[in-house]
Amino acid sequence: MIIRDVSIEDLDSISSIEADCFPKAEAAAKEVFKERISVFPEGFLAGEIDGKIIGFINGGLTDSNSIKDEFFESMDFHNPNGKNMVIFGLDVHPNHQKKGYATELMNQFISICRDKNISNIILTCKEHLIKYYEQFGYVNEDVSESVHGGAKWYDMTLKL
Template sequence: MIIRSASIKDLDSINSIEADCFPKAEAATKEVFRERLSVFPEGFLAGEIYGQVIGFINGGLTDSNSIKDEFFESMDFHNPNGKNMVIFGLDVHPSHQKKGYAKELMKAFISMCKEKNISNVILTCKQPLIKYYEQFGYVNQDVSESVHGGSTWYDMNLKL
């Protein structure tokens, strides 16, 4: 897998992968991805195999220590000088899951954040994924205030 910066050319693939990975109530829309790619392309990595995008990771910057639900819907809350990187999503197409691609994308994203002198990387996840994110050094901060998509989420924090 090649990991590279995502671009607007990847929008259809990204949108399709998101729809395959998340329930409709939790999935970002094509318009949200378009905004993320146009406002903060530096926070968007794509993984591709043989020229086809099979996964991605994306985020934005904030000074908040937790993710507010509004951040999933709009980049109005992105702070270009924020000290914390919020991960909106880590997606790998179902046909390519369980092969280590998500791990590679996460490691690349963390490295990018370190290079940019980001203080923390924060994300929310469901309970079954807590252990997965702990392998990267994330610490569970307990149940999140987020109720995005009507689910229970846990705040995870990685100090860099």
């Protein structure tokens, strides 16, 4: 897998993968991805095999220590000088899951955040993924205030 920056030309592929990875109530809309790419392309990495995107990771910056649900819908809450990176999603197409691609994307993302002197990376996940994120050094901060998509989420923090 080649990990590369994302461009607006990747919008259809990214939106399609998101729809395959998340229930409709939780999946970000194409317009949301368009805004994320336009406002903060540095917060977006794509994984590509044979010229086709098979996964991606994306986020934004904030000074908050937790993720507000509104941040999933709009980059109005992105602070270019924020000390914390929020991960909105780590997606790998179902046909390519369980092959280590998500781990590669996460490791590259963490490395970039360290290079940029980001203080923390924060994300929310479902209970069955807590152990997965803990392998990177994330700490479970308990049940999140987020009710995004009507699901129960857990706040995770990686101190850099």
